[in-house]
Amino acid sequence: MSAGRRIRDALCTLGVAVACSLVPLMCATSEVPDVEVRSLPWRTHGGRLSATRPTGQGFRCRWDGLRRIDVALVALAPGREAELELVLRAGGPQGALLRRARVRPGPLEGQGAFVTFEFDPLADSRGRRFWFELTPIERDQPSPYSAWVRFHGQPGHDCAWGDRILTGPVIEGPLVDLEKVWSQQDPGNVPHPHLRAVAVAADHLDGALGATRLELWEEGASGAPLRAVELGAEHEVHGGWAFFSFPPIADSRWKRYRFRFSLHEGARLVGLEQGLSLKTFHGGELPDSPLAGISLGGVPHADRDLVFRAWSAPSADDLTALIVERAGWKLVACAIAWTLAMGLVLRLLLARRARGAAPPTAGS
Amino acid sequence: MTDNLATGGGPGAGRRHAWRLVMLAALLHGLAYFLLLPAWMGEDEPWHVEYAHHVANGHGTWGGEAMRFGDRELMSLSQLQIRRKVGGLEGEEIRNTQEALLDSMREHGFWARVDWAPWPVGAQTLDQVVEAHTAAHQPPLYYLVGGGLLRLLRIDEVEGQMWFLRGMSLAAYLAVVAATFGLARRACSDPWITLACALFVAWWPMHARQAGLANNDVLVKVFSAWSLLLAVDMARSGITTRALAIAAALCACGLATKTTGAAALAPVALACLWRGGRRAQRLRPGRRVLLVGAILALAAAALAFWGGTDNPAVPRTVGNIRMRLDTAASPEFRAEFSRTFLGAFNWYTRELPAAVQSVVLGLLALAGLGLGAVFLRAREGIERGTLAFCAVMVVAQSALVALRGVAAGRYLMPALPALGILVVIGLLGPLPERQRPRAAGLLVAALFLFDGIFLWSALLWNQYALWGA
Incomplete structure (x- = not known):
């Protein structure tokens, strides 16, 4: 095989590998929550949210740019809708007020759904502790909504x-x-x-x-x-x-x-x-958790969490560091093996096409 | 055919060269999945390793202690079930094994990755991960082979045992790709189609993922693929005692590995009926009686198995069969089945994006239409008889999945070589021969892209980025 052909084949392999790996990789990077309580099925909820003793949750951010919190809610009074306010504080339940966001969750069919509270991004959220509380706006009666709770235990x-x-x-x-x-x-x-x-x-x-x-x-x-x-x-x-x-x-x-x-x-x-x-x-209890537990009327209870997820704005470097930290050398070895595998197949296909011939797989 | 151009040697040499390249590529591809799939992320892996671990410790897959009233005061259900199957097991050994498995699962972030896994701290039995789950009801061959090798190689730790069993899975994946290559050559003389069939099976992401996880599904598909190949050979060239004996042995091994191996009986039986019918008529009366006796004995053995098995995969009553078929006919079952066949991660708790699933399902539907055209009108180089065998295999396997009543895509994997050939011929077969090379190239590119999306935008992110806190 000539040197030109070898270079062309190598470039072709590289191009295909990039197209088939980096493009999907890029498409996936925007969807990683900073903190997420994943707990299926949702087993327990804490009852209708109270205005006098609001339910809250503490957590530590991994990245900068905290901008959104989703909380899993269920509607316990069908037909009634109401507005909820999320209050975000620094540190603990009594910390400095940072952001407020109001949402009308709507009917929330069946087991309910994640309800999204968006606010102006916090540029310096990396490594900091936050606390949010959910408060019904109508104060005369309990909210129709209840927040799902994950207790720390089997x-x-x-x-x-x-x-x-x-x-x-x-x-x-x-x-x-x-x-x-x-x-x-x-x-x-x-x-x-x-x-x-x-x-x-x-x-x-x-x-x-x-x-x-x-x-x-x-x-x-x-x-x-x-x-x-x-x-x-x-x-x-x-x-x-x-x-x-x-x-x-x-x-x-x-x-x-x-x-x-x-x-x-x-x-x-x-x-x-x-x-x-x-x-x-x-x-x-789990050691070293980014979760600080819930609060009821400002009193912390570290043995349970709301089912929620917090979103920040990780950079490509942040995400790469996270995956490299968790996957380590295996990621590199996998990428090499995967690219070489495609390279071998491409070599077979390109060699045959260059000769205008069929690949040598037919029986004689 | 111009297949000698590859190496300058004869046709056989060219074919071997291509075969070697494809197998090497498949090895690297399987290795990529083997490396990237984290420990314990194969469905039911802890229970399969638990069973193999006890066999590796010198226990048999027989002679267990029957469950008695009151035993549930002593052990959890998963522990009682493994004690019931495996001979000579003491309670302490069962508990220690499960605790070692749980320790390793904790170390590798099992609970962060699997969304329904409730809570890691304090779990002491596998029932605290999934209540009453076990692999003890499975047929014994996989555990005898795996456990026997583990004992031979003196691998004691459960995590090391898991990695060794995964190595076996990589070998099984290659064996299936090799069988597909052979089967495709029998189905179609067009080398581009042959190549595309082998690559389809090697690059189908959920199959490649099986190269990196430990369970008995990976072994049963080897027996099924090779028995299908032998069935096709018997149908094409006539039945020889040797071929029949090997096919029967492969089917028996499949059944001794997992009940989903039963589908391989269908093409073998079809080949025997097709080629053996006239031959049987020519047999002397004494031998004919022997043959009938052998068939009746097989039927009786099957009935005895049906009556005596404790495997929940096997329906025991007509009512249960009807209930399972009703379940299989539901849209939810079909959706779950296609989701787990196309791409599901983290113990099936997460899946590929809906748009990707739709595109792939659309292509499979297109292949179905093309296949219909090929069956209706003969195409150059395509053997419809072999395709019929592949179709029988796929239908039989699908029927088993329906009878199982559980929508898991991996149960279709023993028929993947047959399905891959049907899909590729459905897509490429209707085209004029001169257009097939370009179309094969496009199909391979599409496979690469599907695999890339699966691996880099789904598996990688779900396994290493999207962790529950």
């Missing part, structure tokens, strides 16, 4: 929202039996270790009106409860999941517990014929 017992109301002042029962969790051989016990929270479907639960308390005993035990949690005055749950979080019980797997909820007047829990709508969560 779901164990995972009961759906029920169809009947249970009122207090005391509701007791087994954790988890539910007629042996409706199956032939399920032992009806707590399935995983490190039980660290119980979420219960609740309505009209307001910390300002009185205490709401959960006590847990191991089955058959009496005396002081194994865990006791009282929700603070910052909690206000209208048609949402109330989280009772406590220090993990390391050996909870395959054990049975008994619960007792003490409710203030007017508070209601939701359940099924078999018992309360409860979810258990298991595990521990």
